[in-house]
Amino acid sequence: MSQRKSMMDGTIVRNAVKEAFLKLDPRVMIRNPIMFVVEVGFIITLYLCFDPHAFGGEVPVWFNLIVALILLITILFANFAEALAEGRGKAQADSLKKSKTDITANKWTGTGIKQVPSTELRKGDIVIVSQGEMIPGDGEVIEGLASVDESAITGESAPVIKEAGGDFSSVTGGTRVISDSIRVRITSDPGESFLDKMIALVEGAKRQKTPNEIALNTVLMSLTIIFLIVVVTLPFFGNYLNVEIEVPVLIALLVCLIPTTIGGLLSAIGIAGMDRVTQFNVLAMSGKAVEAAGDINTIILDKTGTITYGNRMASEFIPVGKETVGSVAEWAAVSSMKDETPEGRSVLELMKKQGLSYEESIAEGGEFIEFKAETRMSGIDLKDGRKVRKGAVDAVKRWVEAQGGVIPSDLSPKGDAVAKQGGTPLAVAVDNRIYGVIYLKDTVKPGMKERFEQMRRMGIKTIMCTGDNPLTAATIAFEAGVDDFIAESKPEDKIAVIRKEQAEGKLVAMTGDGTNDAPALAQADVGIAMNSGTVAAKEAANMVDLDSDPSKIIEVVSIGKQLLMTRGALTTFSIANDIAKYFAIIPAMFMLAIPQMDALNVMRLGSPMSAILSALIFNALIIPLLIPLAMKGVAYKPMSSSHLLRQNLLIYGLGGVVVPFIGIKLIDLLVHLWV
Numbered sequence: 166m167s168q169r170k171s172m173m174d175g176t177i178v179r180n181a182v183k184e185a186f187l188k189l190d191p192r193v194m195i196r197n198p199i200m201f202v203v204e205v206g207f208i209i210t211l212y213l214c215f216d217p218h219a220f221g222g223e224v225p226v227w228f229n230l231i232v233a234l235i236l237l238i239t240i241l242f243a244n245f246a247e248a249l250a251e252g253r254g255k256a257q258a259d260s261l262k263k264s265k266t267d268i269t270a271n272k273w274t275g276t277g278i279k280q281v282p283s284t285e286l287r288k289g290d291i292v293i294v295s296q297g298e299m300i301p302g303d304g305e306v307i308e309g310l311a312s313v314d315e316s317a318i319t320g321e322s323a324p325v326i327k328e329a330g331g332d333f334s335s336v337t338g339g340t341r342v343i344s345d346s347i348r349v350r351i352t353s354d355p356g357e358s359f360l361d362k363m364i365a366l367v368e369g370a371k372r373q374k375t376p377n378e379i380a381l382n383t384v385l386m387s388l389t390i391i392f393l394i395v396v397v398t399l400p401f402f403g404n405y406l407n408v409e410i411e412v413p414v415l416i417a418l419l420v421c422l423i424p425t426t427i428g429g430l431l432s433a434i435g436i437a438g439m440d441r442v443t444q445f446n447v448l449a450m451s452g453k454a455v456e457a458a459g460d461i462n463t464i465i466l467d468k469t470g471t472i473t474y475g476n477r478m479a480s481e482f483i484p485v486g487k488e489t490v491g492s493v494a495e496w497a498a499v500s501s502m503k504d505e506t507p508e509g510r511s512v513l514e515l516m517k518k519q520g521l522s523y524e525e526s527i528a529e530g531g532e533f534i535e536f537k538a539e540t541r542m543s544g545i546d547l548k549d550g551r552k553v554r555k556g557a558v559d560a561v562k563r564w565v566e567a568q569g570g571v572i573p574s575d576l577s578p579k580g581d582a583v584a585k586q587g588g589t590p591l592a593v594a595v596d597n598r599i600y601g602v603i604y605l606k607d608t609v610k611p612g613m614k615e616r617f618e619q620m621r622r623m624g625i626k627t628i629m630c631t632g633d634n635p636l637t638a639a640t641i642a643f644e645a646g647v648d649d650f651i652a653e654s655k656p657e658d659k660i661a662v663i664r665k666e667q668a669e670g671k672l673v674a675m676t677g678d679g680t681n682d683a684p685a686l687a688q689a690d691v692g693i694a695m696n697s698g699t700v701a702a703k704e705a706a707n708m709v710d711l712d713s714d715p716s717k718i719i720e721v722v723s724i725g726k727q728l729l730m731t732r733g734a735l736t737t738f739s740i741a742n743d744i745a746k747y748f749a750i751i752p753a754m755f756m757l758a759i760p761q762m763d764a765l766n767v768m769r770l771g772s773p774m775s776a777i778l779s780a781l782i783f784n785a786l787i788i789p790l791l792i793p794l795a796m797k798g799v800a801y802k803p804m805s806s807s808h809l810l811r812q813n814l815l816i817y818g819l820g821g822v823v824v825p826f827i828g829i830k831l832i833d834l835l836v837h838l839w840v
């Protein structure tokens with residue numbers, strides 16, 4: 166995000182105060198039924214201030230007035246919490262909208278260039294964007310290479326390279342080309358661009374309640390209805406006992422009993438959870454995805470670039486049989502001349518570093534064979550008919566065997582030696598002759614072991630899926646401490662692993678960036694696409710990481726867990742709270758009618774009136790007191806869900822019972838000075 170806003174930013178707080186009042190509109194309030202009940206209570210008590218005997222009661226006007234006022238404040242506090250949670254997203258949306266200015270696009274008409282406003286661009290149009298110009302819409306580079314400043318979207322100031330073909334071809338409207346020129350095929354219609362979606366997301370314009378939220382809301386509503394029935398029938402019992410129970414007292418009782426604390430904070434918790442993900446530079450397409458992240462059982466990670474640094478660099482040419490270092494290097498270089506992968510480029514760099522050279526003209530007129538995850542090889546078919554390949558040892562072995570070649574006996578041991586150090590061996594061959602092995606070095610990122618240890622404590626299984634050979638995979642898996650690994654996996658194997666886990670009832674998360682990851686990203690319950698990745702990957706995923714750091718999946722899971730925990734903790738606290746209010750209000754209610762019932766006053770509160778008001782005041786105050794917790798989320802340590810549940814029940818359940826007893830008692834000491 167280009168402008169990170171702190172939660173307590175002055176303007177956000179001021180806007181939230183204003184919003185709190187605007188949200189009093191009953192048409193808005195009805196979306197939060199619990200607080201709507203409070204609003205109805207407020208309207209009734211307010212009416213009673215003007216017509217105190219409307220229900221034949223004897224309650225003094227000042228009491229009605231105070232109850233009405235506290236109820237109003239309760240609603241305002243809840244509205245303020247929600248508005249505050251929404252505030253940061255709205256502020257971000259505003260700054261994003263500024264980068265959505267109208268741009269003139271250089272549209273390719275087939276014969277020449279025509280300047281058109283970017284709003285007229287449609288899917289499939291071709292535009293040319295040159296140095297200094299803004300990219301007019303989302304698209305895919307179909308020709309050329311350019312460095313692009315994406316800071317308007319990612320907040321990251323370092324430019325990124327975008328080029329045709331491969332996994333770094335997608336560009337985003339509103340970003341700027343800072344060198345060279347590219348031809349781009351537009352992939353989105355107006356109003357449906359990434360920036361549009363991003364604005365709608367951070368603004369919360371299309372925020373929908375998640376299934377979890379809906380379920381919890383239903384439970385809370387049922388509780389509310391039950392208490393409503395209880396409270397409405399109370400006067401009849403009262404009549405039977407010859408006790409008159411006043412309407413404002415009943416309303417106070419109802420408001421204290423219904424779960425207003427969680428009702429008032431529920432949407433703020435959800436919004437703040439989404440916001441934490443956004444602040445982390447991950448765009449979640451729905452709150453549902455964030456919550457699913459919190460319930461994940463299995464994470465599928467790839468090795469290269471996620472667990473390891475991923476800039477696999479050629480570090481040694483190892484000849485086999487009677488071959489020489491020079492010949493391995495030469496053919497390795499020829500096979501890499503047009504291999505734009507980091508691996509391919511590193512081969513040429515190693516040549517230079519070792520002072521070796523090769524005949525570039527050999528490749529003239531040859532046909533380059535791009536690296537494919539399916540074949541796990543790359544190379545060139547020379548004009549003279551010779552075929553040069555480099556690739557995974559087993560793949561090259563099979564390729565050579567198919568041509569009747571003999572495999573040198575030291576190939577396997579030499580390849581294995583590289584693999585045992587966690588490196589990737591690439592075999593180099595020309596037709597049926599194997600020359601040797603390229604040692605691609607890659608290092609496990611620091612701190613990986615600790616992270617996977619954390620995951621294990623949370624009860625999450627980690628599976629590393631790699632296209633690499635089993636020995637390298639095993640070495641890296643051991644070094645990083647993942648639970649399981651799958652080697653020599655093709656893209657379709659990822660989706661098979663996900664399906665298998667899901668069939669066992671597990672929720673699965675994965676990251677990816679390539680078009681071939683798209684099906685697996687869609688299949689996973691939580692799919693995180695890299696912003697640098699292809700359009701297909703980003704569309705299939707339900708989250709996009711703007712920093713393109715695949716290992717962030719681990720933090721996203723933590724944020725999701727924290728969201729679920731925060732909601733659980735505050736629900737427990739809220740319901741436990743209501744029990745204490747019950748002890749404050751019920752005795753007070755009967756004492757109002759029958760002073761001899763003083764024995765019921767277990768909390769020794771000053772007077773029936775002050776007891777009721779104190780409970781009501783506590784009920785209102787607890788909402789703003791819990792706003793920081795709702796926003797920041799409860800402190801989270803990685804441990805198993807059952808352990809967490811027990812711990813939270815203890816803290817928030819017990820705390821929820823004890824805190825209001827103390828709170829109401831203290832408030833009563835003050836209130837009783839007047840009442």
Ligand SMILES: Nc1ncnc2c1ncn2[C@@H]1O[C@H](COP(=O)(O)OP(=O)(O)OP(=O)(O)O)[C@@H](O)[C@H]1O
Pocket residue numbers: 467468469470504506508509536537538541542543555556557558589590591630631632633634
């Ligand atoms: N440029 C290349 N040319 C030839 N072979 C390559 C090249 N890059 C990788 N390989 C071989 O193909 C294998 C599969 O590569 P791929 O990128 O699909 O998976 P990976 O990067 O090893 O694993 P991961 O799924 O963890 O990223 C590699 O292990 C390597 O042996």
Ligand SMILES: [K+]
Pocket residue numbers: 420421422423424425426743784
């Ligand atoms: K309540």
Ligand SMILES: [Mg+2]
Pocket residue numbers: 469
């Ligand atoms: Mg890879």
